């Protein structure tokens with residue numbers, strides 16, 4: 001009898017900084033999902049697809065569970081997490097080896113009570129005393145009915161094949177849903193905004209408070225090239241000099257690196273203009289968030 005093909009949705013959840021983006025990139029093998037050392041860089045949901053001989057894994061990379069602020073942004077993000085989890089075949093709950101915190105604890109009620117939740121203990125490469133892992137894992141396993149536990153290192157490619165095998169065995173039988181080479185089902189405009197946001201977080205993420213987002217305002221694409229106008233929305237006028245840097249140096253570098261990535265993505269020349277606009281208090285107005293496409 002031939003091996004049946006399996007295909008299904010996989011969600012990756014966990015508190016900020018546990019390595020969700022790194023894991024998604026390592027499993028899918030694409031650069032589309034954004035990695036940054038700053039918390040909350042994956043505020044949008046991103047799909048990535050891995051197709052193998054007998055399986056297609058459709059990854060839903062959900063946002064970091066946010067507990068710092070009690071505002072509209074937080075409520076909306078929790079809703080996004082719950083929605084994403086309600087609709088998938090396998091949930092990967094990623095935690096950091098040896099580090100269980102309040103953020104992990106608060107995510108537990110959002111995990112589906114039934115179904116396939118795999119506890120993924122990431123960053124095992126950073127643990128010196130391997131014996132300490134057993135009590136750590138046992139304690140977490142007692143908190144939720146996980147169906148499996150897999151210790152991994154997303155960054156060092158340790159046990160990732162084993163994780164894929166655990167996921168694969170839990171996917172429903174079915175035909176592939178996407179073309180074998182599709183990396184994401186997000187529109188290219190969205191990815192372009194993510195690329196720009198990644199550069200901002202990398203360069204000034206430490207100084208810039210969380211309330212900053214990117215909106216693509218103009219997108220004209222022909223065979224020969226693309227003209228893109230992007231707007232960076234900041235919360236306060238005082239954030240503008242941080243973004244600009246001395247002599248506008250930060251902004252130039254952000255725009256130039258984002259433009260190069262966009263060219264690579266589209267495979268043609270890109271003309272990119274970037275504006276900065278102040279939008280006071282946007283992160284705490286649900287209406288504004290909907291407008292920006294977060295709902």
Ligand SMILES: Nc1nc2c(ncn2[C@@H]2O[C@H](COP(=O)(O)OP(=O)(O)OP(=O)(O)O)[C@@H](O)[C@H]2O)c(=O)[nH]1
Pocket residue numbers: 014015016017018019020021022023035036037038039040041042063064065122123124125126152153154155156
């Ligand atoms: N030592 C070690 N570090 C890792 C590993 N995986 C990820 N990291 C690091 O952990 C940090 C956070 O990784 P991300 O992938 O951005 O984490 P995330 O969970 O997506 O973070 P948010 O977007 O904030 O939710 C980065 O500095 C990674 O390089 C790992 O296997 N081992």
